[in-house]
Amino acid sequence: MLSTVNKRRLLPGKRRLRKLGPPSRSHEDERGPAGQVGAGSTCALGVAPRGRPRLGAGPPCSGRAIGPPARAGVAGGSGPARALPAAAFGQLRCTGPERKEHEAAGRAGGGGGRLPGQGQRRPRRTGRGGGRQGPAAGGRVSRPPVQASALPSPPVRFGDASAAGRRELSLLGRGAQWVEPGLAEGGSGRSRSARGPAYLAGGLLGYLPNLKIKRLLVNLFILYASFPFMVRLFPSLLRKFVYLNFLSYPFGVDFQKPELYVNHTTNFYLTSEPGITFGIWHALPDTRWKEAEGKDRSWHEEALADDNPIIIYLHGNGGNRATGHRVRFTQSMSDGGFHVLAVDYRGYADSTGQPSETGFTTDILYLYHWVKARSGNSTVIFWGHSLGTGISTNVARALKEKEGVIVDAVVLEAPYTNMRDAAATIPVTKIYRKFPGFDYLILDTMALAGMYFRNDKNVQVMSSPILILHSEDDCMIPISQGEKLYEIAHNASQKKETIQFIPFPTSKGFGHDHISSNPELPTILKNFLQSVK
Template sequence: MRRRGGAEAVEHGNGDGSGRAAEGRAERPRRGWLGWCPRLRTVLLQLLLMYISVPFLVRLFPVILTKFVFLNFMAFPFFADLRQPALLLNNTISLYLPTEPGVTVGIWHTVPGSSGTEARGREQRWFEEALADAHPIIIYLHGNGGTRAASHRIQFMKLMGAAGFHILALDYRGYGDSSGHPSESGFTTDVLALYDWAKARSGNSSIIFWGHSLGTGIATNVARKLQEERGVQVDAVVLESPYTNIRDAAANIPITKIYRQFPGFEYLILDSMALGNMFFRNDENVKVLACPLLILHAEDDTVLPPQLGRQLFETARRAYKDKSKVKLITFPEKLGLGHDYISSNPELPTLVKDFLNMK
């Protein structure tokens, strides 16, 4: 009886144990999934709240938008020594220009390739005097991220320097090794100071404002200010990958795509650009200008679509009395130039010189 009972007990115990084990194995996956569900719901709810709150935060605190427009914290390439441009670019020195009390901007000066041999080992004084050598001078105004050492900007300086241009490429206040904090009005002050500095040294050499992306709005701001307040007409303005105004640019750039169907997108985000003192009115500025104006846009630009460049061209052409002073050049999609790489097109110097009637 004891054996049978013991055996029975053992058998009964084995049966219950194996059943519970099997049942546990069967339930584990379900418990794991159910355990994840609350976490997943929490994460999705947090993402939804963030998505909804951003437009309202932007409206309440427009300064947030400046962080997206002025990407000065993205100081790529991160390890470039801006004081030593010769490590990346021939015939170039770095100089520093005070533009107002408390603000000094960093500038690279590349001399024309024909002066390359003579430029070796020269000090800043020689480079300044070289500005009067009759070669045209480009004041290059870059886009909203990185520094003057970005690869496509170096490519531009190499290409146009080899073609016989002086290049003065600055980092706006708050960018690169320039002091101060970014603002539209501050950028205008910086570029005006550089223009005056170059004009005082250039003799009869022509000076061209060349803006890329965000820099196009800075170029036309300064050209308009010179014309309206001083009666001075810059020799030419070149706008590479431009926009009509910063509001239209914000409505088209990829980062705002997820909010374009959001109720109140225009009021909460686009209208807040003005509250943050950001306008960059290319479309209004070109109505005032009278200098030669060249617009360059790639058909495959996915950051600022080419229709913005076309709209800007049409606005300028309607306003200009001398229609021959306004030209739009588009680059076909097959070239793959996109938003940043028009400067890699070897035909660019010829296109520019032809427009400006330069040899």
């Protein structure tokens, strides 16, 4: 006999039954063989689906099992989780037209018309001894409970994530086993606790990650759609994304000690306007290294007049003069016999002020005049990379138009035709090229932000020799823009031989930033200078 505690465990209250509700499938729709938990395979008389009798006699049942099964393993001790048959649940009843037939069968079997799952009436006490009536006295005999340990453990399929399947797992409790497909058929499935995987299969924990992903996607879409409008309303925001001066990598550089990066290099500053100071590294040619030991800053200024060519290096956006490929360029050209002045524009690195196209032009004009005042007859070259190509042609054009000065040579590494064309082709804007109003919201905003950098217009005015270097595998600024700029400059120049274009094949792997790693670069520049004299 089950104890009172066990009966309470096996017979949940009406409130719990009302809350959980009945399973949603009939016996024939449930899983597993007849008589197992979750299968709903027997009615209160133990009749199996499809007419297979079990634990009793009676017609096949087409009704539904009502009420939750008890926790597995309650009546069976502390052993492994076992399933209970429907006859032992105590809350399973038949519905439909077969109910009367089942009740009649119960009366014929001595059950008094009660279904076994409905519980038994307490026997009457007779005699002074208070004994219970036995079968001979006409008393009813309660059917002994079926022990859960004697029944097989039902496999619950991992792949079944229906509402009925989840309800059955929750009713089975912690002791139920979740079996992946293949285990019941002798496969290699793995059994887990029903608590975690059940939720992951279709429960709350499985729903929350999907909800978070949906929210993330919605937030990303809102950010994507709102960015062009934010740029149009606040053009200064676009300047930040173009100049990237806030990304001053590598971080933590001591610009006062350039010798840590390039041999025989000094650091100094110039003031182009009140409150505007920009930093410069001056790397000597390799032929002057031994002389430079122990010398002060004034000696380095005088060394600019030693007839070695002088390169004013104008870098691209982001980073500073200590960035890897810029240091390699400075070292390579210094080894090749050139003075190199690597500049950080206003707003970059340790330079003061805010970046702007007109401010860049003002700073480099000041630097050019400072160099010419100390260089004597030495050749002065503008070398611009990426963003720096627009700065170099702006300065060269301003010198010719305002002062009638022609720069000795201009080298354009990975150039663009103008900033608008560059913004339309760089990978960052690729996701917006199909966006409605892309030209108006982003490209036209370049002008509102004061960013033009018209290389295509400048080279038509300049009279300086121009060398264009571009790599075929440049993914930032396609080589087609360098080729187009070459055609414009070549058609506008009266001296066609002074306009040269050198492409680098994809096999070199130079990309956008690493033409400076070409060991032949000093020789290429020297040959160009010889050809334009």
